[in-house]
Amino acid sequence: MDQPQSGHGTEAANRDKTPRTERGRRTLRKLLDAAAVEFGERGFHDASISGITRRAGTALGSFYTYFDSKEEIFQALVRYMSEQLRDHVTPIVQEAPDEIAAERAGLLSFLGFVREHKEIYRIIDEAEFVDYASYRRHYETTVARMRQRLEAGAARGEIRADAGEVHAWAIAGMNVFLGMRYGLWDETADICDVARIANDLLANGLKRRD
């Protein structure tokens, strides 16, 4: 670090805590994965920094190398989960032959992700109360990607030409609710079937008009 740090408040939040070594990046990931479990199981108020470092198997000092507070790691965690989800879904979506198939693959991989990371709902949803800006940013960036995909599909003539922002928010909401109902609440639902039914609604709803 080149500059003196106060260790408190926004000034501290601005110091560059990005790890510079592979070992540092591994520790940071361990802390974030542990934070996902700690916040997911206990919720923001009951979660503790010592609970996170214990789960991560790191010293308390490592925590403070990267974060100044529970609030700060929570904020980083929302972004981390949002990026994990994006990195899980994006390559699958990009392999699809067209936009409708991409939305189906996207929903199916999202439902699979929810089954594997059930804590995602609790963490993203708690951000509404702990850090509203992170909550809103998660949805705005997710929907912006979806909208780009729709508009690219429309430009290629695969779906209706007017597909845009309202459609993207509608599809995002559809996916989040189907994930809650069939990914989070219901262990036994056939998620392929859910994705097929929902995608059939979209395939017709977004069909090109000539």
Add this chain to the structure above:
Amino acid sequence: MDQPQSGHGTEAANRDKTPRTERGRRTLRKLLDAAAVEFGERGFHDASISGITRRAGTALGSFYTYFDSKEEIFQALVRYMSEQLRDHVTPIVQEAPDEIAAERAGLLSFLGFVREHKEIYRIIDEAEFVDYASYRRHYETTVARMRQRLEAGAARGEIRADAGEVHAWAIAGMNVFLGMRYGLWDETADICDVARIANDLLANGLKRRD
């Protein structure tokens, strides 16, 4: 009251606190309306019973006539808001000439309700952390009504015959996200336009196949 009461815990929660007079029902509604403002502005943890009674203009004793705790009025409030929303939307939906028009009118009236009751998102969403059973019940009852409507429309031949549970969850999610984006976050969006675009997606997505 006929039975001795402990005033604590589940036993107390079981005593019948339904008001028997019109005046009692008015007081109860005043308390619930005040609770919506108090919880909506301050969130569950910072909200207080005295804050609720102050806003309601009632004595503290009136609160304890109907509720034993902050948790109990919060739980009642989630149900109250869920019912208010239902009572706002249902008559509008019932006047629609067919199922697609009903969904459009339903979404439009929901978007209008959100504009008038912005606190609904914060309260329902906070139930996920304060009282999960209420949170889940709100969505399950809302979606069950939607599903009934879809199945009745399918039976009348107005929409595809296989419209059912997955479609109902998809539409509910769509509406909740459109309400957040265009009702809650954006004061200036033309909600008629939003409802028209979303309904056009549904009209085609749910079209009858012969």
